[in-house]
Amino acid sequence: MRYYNWKTELLRIVMPLAAASLLAVTLDLGAWPVLLVTAAVCAWLLWQLQRLSDWLYRGAGAEPPEAIGMWGQVFDTIYGMQKQAAGDRDQLQAIIDYLRSSFASMSDAVVMLDRYGSIEWCNDAAMDLLGLRREDDSGLQLLNLLRSPDFVAYYEAEKYVAPFDMPSPINADIRLSISISFFAEGNRLLFARDVTRTHQLEKMRKDFVANVSHELRTPLTVINGYLETFAEHGGDNPRWDRAIDQMLRQSRRMHHLIQDLMQLSRLESLPQANEQELIHLRPLMEMVRDEVISAAQGQRQIDIECDDSMALKGQAAEIRSALSNLAVNAARYTGEGDRICLRWYQNDSHAVLEVEDSGIGIEPQYIPRLTERFYRVDDSRSLDTGGTGLGLAIVKHVLLRHRAEMKIHSQPGVGSTFSCVFPPSLIAKV
Numbered sequence: 001m002r003y004y005n006w007k008t009e010l011l012r013i014v015m016p017l018a019a020a021s022l023l024a025v026t027l028d029l030g031a032w033p034v035l036l037v038t039a040a041v042c043a044w045l046l047w048q049l050q051r052l053s054d055w056l057y058r059g060a061g062a063e064p065p066e067a068i069g070m071w072g073q074v075f076d077t078i079y080g081m082q083k084q085a086a087g088d089r090d091q092l093q094a095i096i097d098y099l100r101s102s103f104a105s106m107s108d109a110v111v112m113l114d115r116y117g118s119i120e121w122c123n124d125a126a127m128d129l130l131g132l133r134r135e136d137d138s139g140l141q142l143l144n145l146l147r148s149p150d151f152v153a154y155y156e157a158e159k160y161v162a163p164f165d166m167p168s169p170i171n172a173d174i175r176l177s178i179s180i181s182f183f184a185e186g187n188r189l190l191f192a193r194d195v196t197r198t199h200q201l202e203k204m205r206k207d208f209v210a211n212v213s214h215e216l217r218t219p220l221t222v223i224n225g226y227l228e229t230f231a232e233h234g235g236d237n238p239r240w241d242r243a244i245d246q247m248l249r250q251s252r253r254m255h256h257l258i259q260d261l262m263q264l265s266r267l268e269s270l271p272q273a274n275e276q277e278l279i280h281l282r283p284l285m286e287m288v289r290d291e292v293i294s295a296a297q298g299q300r301q302i303d304i305e306c307d308d309s310m311a312l313k314g315q316a317a318e319i320r321s322a323l324s325n326l327a328v329n330a331a332r333y334t335g336e337g338d339r340i341c342l343r344w345y346q347n348d349s350h351a352v353l354e355v356e357d358s359g360i361g362i363e364p365q366y367i368p369r370l371t372e373r374f375y376r377v378d379d380s381r382s383l384d385t386g387g388t389g390l391g392l393a394i395v396k397h398v399l400l401r402h403r404a405e406m407k408i409h410s411q412p413g414v415g416s417t418f419s420c421v422f423p424p425s426l427i428a429k430v
């Protein structure tokens with residue numbers, strides 16, 4: 001296709017003007033021929049402009065007017081761009097239709113929201129699980145339809161790292177796991193999955209552990225009682241003394257195990273306590289220190305470093321249990337003469353409750369799994385110490401309930417530091 005530039009167009013104007021000038025000079029007609037040609041050129045240009053304007057006004061799709069030179073080129077180029085844009089739009093629409101049809105067939109609810117939180121589209125499952133109506137609710141604010149305060153708080157906080165669990169707004173027996181993500185410019189995509197079955201199984205597991213622990217406690221108390229009596233009064237046969245002693249130790253271990261299991265179940269099932277106590281850490285640390293000194297085998301040096309200007313808002317019994325578990329561990333995995341330090345201090349804006357020991361330490365590869373139930377770095381070693389394998393799981397749950405997190409630093413042969421980091425909102429200045 002020939003490409004026209006301004007020179008061709010200039011020639012188209014200059015040539016008639018030159019001819020008119022020649023005519024005017026030859027026939028002595030004055031400026032009239034030049035004026036007439038100039039007027040004709042202006043009229044032609046205006047006419048082309050008018051045609052362009054009319055064509056654009058008619059909208060995309062209409063055939064462009066026929067024109068010569070640069071004007072024809074302008075019409076054709078705009079027409080080409082219109083066709084390209086229409087093609088791109090069709091392609092985009094096809095992608096959107098494809099995505100919508102795949103979302104539509106999903107069993108999870110999918111809701112597309114614009115940047116203002118209004119519903120753009122939702123699939124069939126969203127109608128069944130969230131009670132939305134595709135046609136009627138389109139354009140409405142999602143928060144006007146899903147009004148549970150917890151969901152509103154989750155939605156507005158815009159921290160969608162972890163999914164949010166809630167009952168379905170149309171059937172409280174259905175449990176939903178909601179996850180939200182951002183796409184494009186502030187638009188949101190909401191997924192809701194039916195997790196009722198998983199939820200029920202999890203509840204059954206918790207109930208089972210709680211019930212079994214509870215049921216085992218009574219027979220074990222009876223066995224323990226008799227064994228203690230036998231151990232106290234002894235028997236005629238010294239061979240029995242050793243057996244009774246071993247039975248007594250094992251039944252005490254089982255007793256601790258059941259106590260820890262019951263405590264874990266309680267921590268898992270209790271709702272977050274609304275009322276918070278003001279916990280002064282020094283008396284608590286002193287109590288735990290005395291407990292550890294009397295339980296530890298051999299001498300330990302236990303220091304307390306406590307910032308008394310600061311108290312913690314939380315559940316005293318739970319914090320005591322967490323600190324006690326960490327301190328007892330420190331005593332278990334240290335030897336005669338080792339040093340243990342209990343600390344309470346402020347770090348940046350957070351408060352830290354810490355137990356440091358100069359004990360055997362832990363290899364780095366084991367650290368991420370320490371808070372799993374019954375996880376032990378070295379089974380034989382932990383069994384010797386009388387641990388249940390549940391101590392750090394209990395600490396983790398206590399911290400979860402206080403929106404705190406645990407940090408573990410350890411070096412084999414040098415020692416370990418277990419730090420519980422509490423959020424600024426739980427600090428009280430005293």
Ligand code: ADP
Pocket residue numbers: 329330332333357359360361362370371375376377378382386387388389390391392393416
């Ligand atoms: P246990 O009752 O076996 O101590 P925990 O859940 O309290 O169970 O701890 C899990 C594992 O973490 C322990 O078996 C032990 O191997 C390791 N551990 C915990 N605390 C310490 C510590 N202070 N020093 C070294 N190892 C530790």
